[in-house]
Amino acid sequence: MKDASLDPTDWEEYRRLAHKVVDECIEYLRTVRDRPVWQPVPAAVKAELSTPMPTKAQGAPQAFEDCLRLVLPYPTGNAHPRFWGWVHGTGTVGGALAQLLMATMNANVGGRDHGAVYVERQVVGWCRDLFGFPEDASGLLVSGTSMATLIGLAVARHARIPVDVRVGGLMGAPLASVYASAEAHSSVAKAVDLLGLGRRSLRVVPVDDEGRMDVPALRAMIDRDRQDDLCPIAVVATAGTVGTGAIDDLESVATLCSEKQLWMHVDGAFGALVRLAAPLAHRVRGIERADSLAFDFHKWLHVPYDSGCILVRDGREHRAAFSSSASYLARAQRGLAGGDPWFCDLGVELSRSFRALPVWLTIKEHGALRLGEKIAENCEQATYLAARVRDRAELELCAPVSLNIVCFRFVGAHGASGNVDALNEAIVADLQEQGIAAPSTLQLRGRSVIRVAITNHRSTRSDFDLLVESVVALGKARLAEALP
Amino acid sequence: MKDASLDPTDWEEYRRLAHKVVDECIEYLRTVRDRPVWQPVPAAVKAELSTPMPTKAQGAPQAFEDCLRLVLPYPTGNAHPRFWGWVHGTGTVGGALAQLLMATMNANVGGRDHGAVYVERQVVGWCRDLFGFPEDASGLLVSGTSMATLIGLAVARHARIPVDVRVGGLMGAPLASVYASAEAHSSVAKAVDLLGLGRRSLRVVPVDDEGRMDVPALRAMIDRDRQDDLCPIAVVATAGTVGTGAIDDLESVATLCSEKQLWMHVDGAFGALVRLAAPLAHRVRGIERADSLAFDFHKWLHVPYDSGCILVRDGREHRAAFSSSASYLARAQRGLAGGDPWFCDLGVELSRSFRALPVWLTIKEHGALRLGEKIAENCEQATYLAARVRDRAELELCAPVSLNIVCFRFVGAHGASGNVDALNEAIVADLQEQGIAAPSTLQLRGRSVIRVAITNHRSTRSDFDLLVESVVALGKARLAEALP
Numbered sequence: 001m002k003d004a005s006l007d008p009t010d011w012e013e014y015r016r017l018a019h020k021v022v023d024e025c026i027e028y029l030r031t032v033r034d035r036p037v038w039q040p041v042p043a044a045v046k047a048e049l050s051t052p053m054p055t056k057a058q059g060a061p062q063a064f065e066d067c068l069r070l071v072l073p074y075p076t077g078n079a080h081p082r083f084w085g086w087v088h089g090t091g092t093v094g095g096a097l098a099q100l101l102m103a104t105m106n107a108n109v110g111g112r113d114h115g116a117v118y119v120e121r122q123v124v125g126w127c128r129d130l131f132g133f134p135e136d137a138s139g140l141l142v143s144g145t146s147m148a149t150l151i152g153l154a155v156a157r158h159a160r161i162p163v164d165v166r167v168g169g170l171m172g173a174p175l176a177s178v179y180a181s182a183e184a185h186s187s188v189a190k191a192v193d194l195l196g197l198g199r200r201s202l203r204v205v206p207v208d209d210e211g212r213m214d215v216p217a218l219r220a221m222i223d224r225d226r227q228d229d230l231c232p233i234a235v236v237a238t239a240g241t242v243g244t245g246a247i248d249d250l251e252s253v254a255t256l257c258s259e260k261q262l263w264m265h266v267d268g269a270f271g272a273l274v275r276l277a278a279p280l281a282h283r284v285r286g287i288e289r290a291d292s293l294a295f296d297f298h299k300w301l302h303v304p305y306d307s308g309c310i311l312v313r314d315g316r317e318h319r320a321a322f323s324s325s326a327s328y329l330a331r332a333q334r335g336l337a338g339g340d341p342w343f344c345d346l347g348v349e350l351s352r353s354f355r356a357l358p359v360w361l362t363i364k365e366h367g368a369l370r371l372g373e374k375i376a377e378n379c380e381q382a383t384y385l386a387a388r389v390r391d392r393a394e395l396e397l398c399a400p401v402s403l404n405i406v407c408f409r410f411v412g413a414h415g416a417s418g419n420v421d422a423l424n425e426a427i428v429a430d431l432q433e434q435g436i437a438a439p440s441t442l443q444l445r446g447r448s449v450i451r452v453a454i455t456n457h458r459s460t461r462s463d464f465d466l467l468v469e470s471v472v473a474l475g476k477a478r479l480a481e482a483l484p
Numbered sequence: 485m486k487d488a489s490l491d492p493t494d495w496e497e498y499r500r501l502a503h504k505v506v507d508e509c510i511e512y513l514r515t516v517r518d519r520p521v522w523q524p525v526p527a528a529v530k531a532e533l534s535t536p537m538p539t540k541a542q543g544a545p546q547a548f549e550d551c552l553r554l555v556l557p558y559p560t561g562n563a564h565p566r567f568w569g570w571v572h573g574t575g576t577v578g579g580a581l582a583q584l585l586m587a588t589m590n591a592n593v594g595g596r597d598h599g600a601v602y603v604e605r606q607v608v609g610w611c612r613d614l615f616g617f618p619e620d621a622s623g624l625l626v627s628g629t630s631m632a633t634l635i636g637l638a639v640a641r642h643a644r645i646p647v648d649v650r651v652g653g654l655m656g657a658p659l660a661s662v663y664a665s666a667e668a669h670s671s672v673a674k675a676v677d678l679l680g681l682g683r684r685s686l687r688v689v690p691v692d693d694e695g696r697m698d699v700p701a702l703r704a705m706i707d708r709d710r711q712d713d714l715c716p717i718a719v720v721a722t723a724g725t726v727g728t729g730a731i732d733d734l735e736s737v738a739t740l741c742s743e744k745q746l747w748m749h750v751d752g753a754f755g756a757l758v759r760l761a762a763p764l765a766h767r768v769r770g771i772e773r774a775d776s777l778a779f780d781f782h783k784w785l786h787v788p789y790d791s792g793c794i795l796v797r798d799g800r801e802h803r804a805a806f807s808s809s810a811s812y813l814a815r816a817q818r819g820l821a822g823g824d825p826w827f828c829d830l831g832v833e834l835s836r837s838f839r840a841l842p843v844w845l846t847i848k849e850h851g852a853l854r855l856g857e858k859i860a861e862n863c864e865q866a867t868y869l870a871a872r873v874r875d876r877a878e879l880e881l882c883a884p885v886s887l888n889i890v891c892f893r894f895v896g897a898h899g900a901s902g903n904v905d906a907l908n909e910a911i912v913a914d915l916q917e918q919g920i921a922a923p924s925t926l927q928l929r930g931r932s933v934i935r936v937a938i939t940n941h942r943s944t945r946s947d948f949d950l951l952v953e954s955v956v957a958l959g960k961a962r963l964a965e966a967l968p
Binding site: 070115 | 522544577659848
């Protein structure tokens with residue numbers, strides 16, 4: 001079959017297969033509520049997913065059939081209305097179709113001059129406007145906030161350490177320090193680590209009772225470090241802590257950073273987008289003063305994984321930290337190799353997928369207003385759930401509801417006794433294994449709690465009613481079992 | 485509309501829209517040859533792609549219509565049979581459908597216990613077996629070789645610098661050095677830079693006439709650096725240089741690394757996968773001895789962007805360089821939070837897309853044998869093109885064809901005279917702007933050459949015939965124009 005491509009020999013037959021696959025996808029999403037949130041992968045399926053690489057072609061019908069049979073029935077669960085574990089987005093049917101288009105074009109958006117580049121620039125522009133960043137701010141779509149924070153701190157490292165780190169490395173550099181609160185996400189430590197600054201450089205700022213960075217304490221730490229001849233470079237403020245959804249006082253952090261000439265990076269993985277929700281936008285006031293901002297589309301905007309963004313206020317600093325010159329990446333005045341600047345000059349990746357397309361289509365399909373309303377609604381649902389928890393003597397609310405996260409636990413009718421931590425961990429595993437709901441667990445001030453993070457456009461109030469009833473029932477059943 | 489999700493109000497109507505979109509995608513790929521390889525984005529389209537974020541919903545039909553009208557006509561061009569610029573994969577219709585399924589499930593493969601995890605483990609296992617890595621090697625699907633190399637060198641940094649870099653950073657560390665050839669890809673320098681080692685730590689090893697690393701010179705550089713109290717940690721060997729497709733002598737590099745106790749990382753972005761092609765597999769002999777190996781699926785396996793892989797021989801070293809503990813990422817014995825180890829312990833990303841699925845489906849649909857045959861065929865096409873170039877007095881072959889890359893230029897019937905560099909750059913831009921073909925340009929030993937990198941399953945010999953005729957015709961026309 002010399003010169004035969006990997007294309008179908010019979011396009012019409014393939015088209016029929018594609019329609020079948022689309023119908024399966026639509027039906028899968030339409031009926032998601034009717035299935036368990038989660039179910040374990042059976043041993044027989046695991047065995048089928050352990051076979052060696054197929055040498056011979058199975059053909060498309062068999063391959064897709066295998067996918068429908070072995071893979072689709074065992075999702076993470078986040079498309080389900082009662083998935084509230086960690087912070088996962090729901091996805092949408094339009095987002096799924098967008099990925100089909102994205103892969104059909106198969107654009108490489110590392111650079112050059114083609115349609116995908118203008119779509120990404122438009123999406124970055126929308127974000128720049130949304131967050132009140134200046135016209136010459138730059139941005140890049142990335143796989144998520146972990147990567148975005150890595151990029152933001154790489155720019156900070158280059159901009160604020162007074163030696164040329166890109167050339168000379170950190171080996172002779174002053175001892176830089178980066179500040180983040182005790183509730184900051186582990187991706188901040190990961191970025192500091194990867195950048196060669198070492199976790200010792202990450203100064204952990206205490207938080208107040210609401211989980212927000214203690215800004216006076218931050219000020220004292222910076223002053224002390226400067227006295228000790230350390231080199232403070234950046235503060236990472238959090239808009240929406242992963243534990244309880246707390247939002248640092250961004251205005252105060254911005255003012256302090258400005259005074260101390262430190263880089264202000266905001267980890268707004270899910271919280272930044274409350275700016276889309278009119279009643280909540282004030283909660284992230286000050287975000288427009290950040291030097292860099294990291295956030296996700298795949299969480300509260302429900303764009304399919306993976307999809308996040310980094311914005312950098314000073315576009316020149318952004319490019320200065322990442323650009324390189326290689327002859328095979330030379331820019332031309334005309335033709336396909338035009339389009340300078342190229343996105344590869346703003347981050348780690350050279351080959352880049354067209355991940356702007358699902359963001360673009362999601363925002364166009366639903367509009368910013370409606371997407372913001374869904375965010376506000378999730379926060380109202382968190383308040384609703386907290387009220388239901390307070391109503392029940394068997395349950396205890398374990399943290400104030402700041403945004404969309406509710407931490408509570410089952411303590412029984414007579415208050416906590418015995419191994420309440422293990423009991424609540426067991427309840428969460430029961431909920432998951434029985435396919436009822438998928439919250440996750442969290443250690444909060446030394447106690448295991450049930451954590452419900454609501455970034456789900458399919459959840460309704462009745463779903464939270466069911467959660468409360470199920471937790472109480474499962475807790476009681478486990479207590480009864482434990483009795484002699 | 486309290487509690488109304490972002491789901492369609494009329495699923496049947498949405499299903500019809502989805503079928504229309506699928507038909508457009510299938511037709512787009514079926515007829516790709518009939519369209520220009522590339523065309524510039526018209527000013528009117530650029531203007532439409534510069535409007536502010538839509539507040540109101542446009543609805544799915546309008547949003548997808550906009551995509552078909554504004555975006556799909558202006559691709560990078562890599563789906564076309566005559567796209568040979570840089571090193572881009574072609575994509576397949578099955579891969580596009582796979583992305584639809586991937587986004588429908590919307591799995592987050594950072595960790596936990598669900599189907600996508602077992603698919604990624606299976607794909608990693610296939611790669612481990614393909615490259616002769618041991619049973620306890622670990623691996624991770626990533627966005628591409630840039631990220632894979634960053635991870636490989638992060639593991640090397642942690643494993644081979646004799647201080648705890650993750651905690652203390654590099655500020656007190658010995659001056660590490662990393663070796664790569666003069667033909668190594670710019671992503672190696674980017675990784676060294678980002679890791680805080682500084683580009684000065686990247687020692688550039690000279691290459692032989694074929695573009696391969698000079699291993700005796702490497703040995704001498706390591707010895708000299710050790711005498712100078714530097715701390716050599718890693719050698720990056722290249723399997724398929726971006727310029728000419730040269731493959732370093734991996735056996736010799738492995739032997740030297742073993743003797744000198746250095747980490748051997750292989751950048752096999754496109755070249756590693758020649759291991760799938762029986763007549764070529766011997767070219768990467770020694771790759772099985774690498775400590776880490778970075779390569780792409782989105783290039784020569786034609787999986788849609790983005791899709792690459794990092795393999796690390798010693799899985800414990802891999803985890804030791806990346807794992808962290810955070811209470812909200814606690815692993816459970818049962819339920820959804822099982823499945824330890826989690827993929828987020830092996831790289832930068834915590835939220836991770838299910839990018840294993842398109843790889844899995846591509847390999848199942850076509851089989852390893854056929855995918856390898858297509859790789860071998862691209863190399864035969866390179867040899868064919870080189871022969872056609874040699875046949876023509878107006879053309880000059882500028883580098884030996886090592887694999888799948890042909891570098892040549894137009895010199896006119898009477899040999900090179902005048903600004904031949906500018907002439908060849910103009911010819912490439914002409915080819916692109918006229919939609920005939922999309923090679924890229926390269927500076928090779930100080931000269932601008934036309935570079936044809938063949939990682940395209942749709943190319944046929946006649947496409948290369950057309951390229952040769954077009955280059956000669958365009959070159960002659962430009963020479964004629966320049967005459968008085």
